[in-house]
Amino acid sequence: MNAETSAWERRSTVRVVPPVRPRKLAKVPFVELADGRLQGVVSSGSDIERVYVSSFTTGTHAYSCSTNNNRPCGALPSGSSPCKHLHLLATEAVLQYGIDRVARYLRVDIDDDAATGAELVHSMNGQVERAPAATVFSRFLRHLNYLEIPDTTTPIPEMHWFPALGATR
Amino acid sequence: MLAVNLSELLDGPLPGVEEALDLVAGFDDALVHGLSRLGEDRAAALAALAGALAAGPLGVRAGEAAEKIAAGSVADEHLSVLAGGRAALFGAVHDALLGRLDGALGRARGPWEASPSAASPGADNLLAGCRSWLHELAIAGWRGVDHDLVSAADQTIEALLAVPELRRTAVLLDGLAAELRASSPIATMERLPARRWADLWTRALLLSQPGAPAGAPQPAATVSGRLLILGVDVHEHATAVQIQVHAVLEPAGGGTSRLVRASVAAPKVDTIVGPALWRLLQWHPVLLGALAEHRSLDITDQPLLDSGDLVWHDDRAEAGEPADPFTTARVLLGGALAPAVPPLDRHPVRISEPVLVEGYTATTDGGEVTFDLGGQALAVDVERLPSCGPLTPELVAASTACVGLVRWDGGRWALQPLAVQAMVKRKPVTAHNGDWALGPTDPKVMKAEAKAGDSVAVLRERAGRLLRR
Numbered sequence: 001m002n003a004e005t006s007a008w009e010r011r012s013t014v015r016v017v018p019p020v021r022p023r024k025l026a027k028v029p030f031v032e033l034a035d036g037r038l039q040g041v042v043s044s045g046s047d048i049e050r051v052y053v054s055s056f057t058t059g060t061h062a063y064s065c066s067t068n069n070n071r072p073c074g075a076l077p078s079g080s081s082p083c084k085h086l087h088l089l090a091t092e093a094v095l096q097y098g099i100d101r102v103a104r105y106l107r108v109d110i111d112d113d114a115a116t117g118a119e120l121v122h123s124m125n126g127q128v129e130r131a132p133a134a135t136v137f138s139r140f141l142r143h144l145n146y147l148e149i150p151d152t153t154t155p156i157p158e159m160h161w162f163p164a165l166g167a168t169r
Numbered sequence: 170m171l172a173v174n175l176s177e178l179l180d181g182p183l184p185g186v187e188e189a190l191d192l193v194a195g196f197d198d199a200l201v202h203g204l205s206r207l208g209e210d211r212a213a214a215l216a217a218l219a220g221a222l223a224a225g226p227l228g229v230r231a232g233e234a235a236e237k238i239a240a241g242s243v244a245d246e247h248l249s250v251l252a253g254g255r256a257a258l259f260g261a262v263h264d265a266l267l268g269r270l271d272g273a274l275g276r277a278r279g280p281w282e283a284s285p286s287a288a289s290p291g292a293d294n295l296l297a298g299c300r301s302w303l304h305e306l307a308i309a310g311w312r313g314v315d316h317d318l319v320s321a322a323d324q325t326i327e328a329l330l331a332v333p334e335l336r337r338t339a340v341l342l343d344g345l346a347a348e349l350r351a352s353s354p355i356a357t358m359e360r361l362p363a364r365r366w367a368d369l370w371t372r373a374l375l376l377s378q379p380g381a382p383a384g385a386p387q388p389a390a391t392v393s394g395r396l397l398i399l400g401v402d403v404h405e406h407a408t409a410v411q412i413q414v415h416a417v418l419e420p421a422g423g424g425t426s427r428l429v430r431a432s433v434a435a436p437k438v439d440t441i442v443g444p445a446l447w448r449l450l451q452w453h454p455v456l457l458g459a460l461a462e463h464r465s466l467d468i469t470d471q472p473l474l475d476s477g478d479l480v481w482h483d484d485r486a487e488a489g490e491p492a493d494p495f496t497t498a499r500v501l502l503g504g505a506l507a508p509a510v511p512p513l514d515r516h517p518v519r520i521s522e523p524v525l526v527e528g529y530t531a532t533t534d535g536g537e538v539t540f541d542l543g544g545q546a547l548a549v550d551v552e553r554l555p556s557c558g559p560l561t562p563e564l565v566a567a568s569t570a571c572v573g574l575v576r577w578d579g580g581r582w583a584l585q586p587l588a589v590q591a592m593v594k595r596k597p598v599t600a601h602n603g604d605w606a607l608g609p610t611d612p613k614v615m616k617a618e619a620k621a622g623d624s625v626a627v628l629r630e631r632a633g634r635l636l637r638r
């Protein structure tokens with residue numbers, strides 16, 4: 001182990017989670033790399049009450065898209081290619097995490113100059129495979145619930161372990 | 170801070186600190202590999218930690234805990250005792266460091282007086298859930314933590330977040346769980362934040378002891394007077410943001426000025442970053458307005474904790490006259506009384522003493538910025554510039570005066586800038602972390618924000634539509 005690593009390991013405030021880049025949230029309010037999938041929630045273009053749950057699976061690159069009520073996405077008959085919701089998901093994931101992190105998580109081999117979600121989707125060769133929408137949707141609701149919790153003016157000394165770091169600018 | 174203060178601060182190592190941190194490193198290494206397969210070396214490390222505590226109140230129990238764990242029996246109680254021991258070592262390191270810093274700055278600090286502990290929040294089953302998760306983490310070791318073990322905390326964290334009295338524990342566990350999740354598979358990680366995760370684990374275990382945590386900040390008084398802002402420190406992880414305003418309080422009716430802090434913490438999600446963070450704190454417009462407009466505040470009957478923290482009530486504050494934080498630092502900082510640190514909070518990570526530094530030469534070398542102050546080098550932590558404010562490493566490197574916080578980590582002192590006066594293209598520029606509290610003022614940033622849309626509003630709309638039906 002080199003000296004730099006050992007000094008890093010003996011620090012209390014190092015960055016562990018890579019920063020997330022800002023992006024527009026209107027079309028794809030939720031994206032995550034979790035449960036072995038790139039998964040997220042895509043707002044319907046036509047019905048404000050409806051959302052789609054879309055995902056790509058790590059390794060197999062199987063993809064899935066359905067409404068939050070678990071009805072299959074109409075634009076995704078079996079044997080076809082990924083629908084526009086999946087394309088939007090990939091595009092926003094690349095904006096949020098950077099293409100390298102998404103490709104590494106999904107285990108996709110991308111060209112060195114690949115930069116967009118479309119190129120990421122193009123580099124995958126999976127099949128349609130229904131993934132459960134309910135779990136992802138409930139994780140999205142849990143995510144939204146953070147904004148419903150009131151703030152507090154009682155200090156949280158533990159936050160000194162989590163300094164705001166400005167590397168994304 | 171003058172050159173003479175800095176040379177006193179940097180004047181050689183502090184006795185005992187290195188030794189204490191070596192003992193801690195042994196314990197932290199045991200947590201990396203898990204207490205269920207300790208092996209001889211790591212068992213010896215636990216025994217050494219216990220040995221260092223032998224003369225103190227934890228002595229006998231720490232020795233017993235180290236022995237039992239080495240023999241393969243890891244009980245809750247043993248873990249709590251060792252966590253207490255690790256925290257006690259850091260408490261001693263904290264006290265030595267802060268003593269050195271106060272001495273170097275000539276800063277007077279009030280004595281800590283134990284206030285009666287608050288009533289227990291009475292959520293013992295939730296706290297037991299925390300302890301049991303922390304227990305499993307310790308058994309598995311960081312290297313053995315997998316996705317299922319991380320997810321096992323989800324429900325507990327969700328329940329903790331709903332209890333205002335347990336917010337500290339909730340925010341801490343949520344931050345730790347997010348890091349473990351993002352790091353997985355941990356077994357193959359090249360390097361592992363061993364000190365950091367052991368810190369978080371230790372604090373979480375102390376906070377989740379049954380009843381109210383002993384030695385946490387307690388209400389001490391209510392105060393009124395004029396509040397002169399020095400700057401704002403910003404803390405952030407994926408699901409929480411906290412601002413901590415450092416200020417000098419001139420008490421109504423006279424008396425010694427004191428250093429105080431006012432904090433606001435709000436839950437958030439990972440996609441809310443940059444200047445949008447301020448919108449999560451919008452229910453405190455008087456405080457945010459004073460930050461953005463560089464004004465003093467007149468406060469009336471605000472509760473003050475024995476840690477020097479105001480429990481902010483925006484409706485008990487009024488915007489006052491314009492007040493330049495650099496002037497406040499020049500004129501008032503030297504004579505202000507610093508608050509005592511409650512026992513539970515004594516960890517070097519919390520050291521954040523406001524200072525004014527000027528008359529230096531800033532140099533940049535491979536992204537590292539250093540202030541040369543009378544021949545002494547002061548490291549500047551330019552990573553620690555929040556994206557919700559206008560400070561950049563370039564601006565700090567071009568600066569001639571800086572209000573900042575002195576911090577200590579990884580064996581060295583560093584300055585965290587909160588505000589700078591700089592020369593850019595031969596024109597004087599001043600920038601404070603809180604300048605954008607009411608929205609960005611830089612046209613470039615305003616344009617980018619307008620293009621990205623209001624992320625907070627978008628998610629609140631989605632929450633309104635999807636959560637309440």
Ligand SMILES: [Zn+2]
Pocket residue numbers: 052054065066073074075076083084085086
């Ligand atoms: Zn679809």
